[in-house]
Amino acid sequence: MAGGVSRLITAEVVLEAHRTGRSLARDSSTRITDEARDLAARLGVAIGSPAPELPGETPVRGGDTRVQVVIGSDHGGYELKSALKIVLTKAGYTLKDVGCQGAAAVDYPDFAREVASCVARGDAARGVMIDTIGVASAMVCNRVAGCRAAACESMTSALSSRRHNDANILTLGASLHTVEQAAAMLLAWLGEAYEGGRHQRRVDKIMALDSRTRPR
Known part of the structure; x- marks a missing residue:
C-alpha cells in the first residue's frame, strides 16, 4: 500500500x-x-x-510444469473437493486434481498417496486431501517421504501447522466443515508462512525419522 x-x-x-x-x-x-x-x-x-504466492516456495511461472496445489479426495470428500477447486481457481491458484472423479466408492489410500507423491516429487508446492474425517488421509500422506501432512479441524490448527510445522499437505474432513468454513481454512493455510527459527530444529528431527526413499 x-x-x-x-x-x-x-x-x-x-x-x-x-x-x-x-x-x-x-x-x-x-x-x-x-x-x-x-x-x-x-x-x-x-x-x-x-x-496468491505460497510463502517459502518459488512462484510458479510461465513454462513451469509444476502447480501450486495438488488436490485429491475419496468419494466422501468428492463434493467438497469440487467446490474447493472452484474457490482455488477463482483465487488464482494453479491446480492438479488427482481424483477421485465421482461419488462412487473408492479407497482413500490410493488418492492420498497420489497427493503426497506429487508434493514429495516437487510436482506441486502444497497438497490438499479430503475424505470424510481427514485423519485417515493424513496417516497415508505421512507414510510418504518428504511429506508433513496435518489433519486440521480448526483455523487455529491449520495456521499452527504452517507456522510451526511447515506442513506441506492439509487434510480435511468433508463431514466436519461447510464449504465456506473449509474454503476459509484452506485459503488461510495456503497464505500462511512458516516461521522457522526455533521450530526448524524440531522439523529437522521430524524429517530425520524418515529414512524411506522419495517417490520416483
Whole structure:
C-alpha cells in the first residue's frame, strides 16, 4: 500500500464482510488478527489473496510444469473437493486434481498417496486431501517421504501447522466443515508462512525419522 501502510483485518472487518456477504482480499502487506481469523472461520468469511504466492516456495511461472496445489479426495470428500477447486481457481491458484472423479466408492489410500507423491516429487508446492474425517488421509500422506501432512479441524490448527510445522499437505474432513468454513481454512493455510527459527530444529528431527526413499 502507498506509504508503506499495511492494512489490518480485525473482527469488526470480518463481521461487516459477513453482513454484506462478501469475501476479504489481502496482499503481502495485510495483517490479520487471530480473533479475526477465528471469527472468519466460524462465519464462513473467506480471506484470500487476489495474487496468491505460497510463502517459502518459488512462484510458479510461465513454462513451469509444476502447480501450486495438488488436490485429491475419496468419494466422501468428492463434493467438497469440487467446490474447493472452484474457490482455488477463482483465487488464482494453479491446480492438479488427482481424483477421485465421482461419488462412487473408492479407497482413500490410493488418492492420498497420489497427493503426497506429487508434493514429495516437487510436482506441486502444497497438497490438499479430503475424505470424510481427514485423519485417515493424513496417516497415508505421512507414510510418504518428504511429506508433513496435518489433519486440521480448526483455523487455529491449520495456521499452527504452517507456522510451526511447515506442513506441506492439509487434510480435511468433508463431514466436519461447510464449504465456506473449509474454503476459509484452506485459503488461510495456503497464505500462511512458516516461521522457522526455533521450530526448524524440531522439523529437522521430524524429517530425520524418515529414512524411506522419495517417490520416483
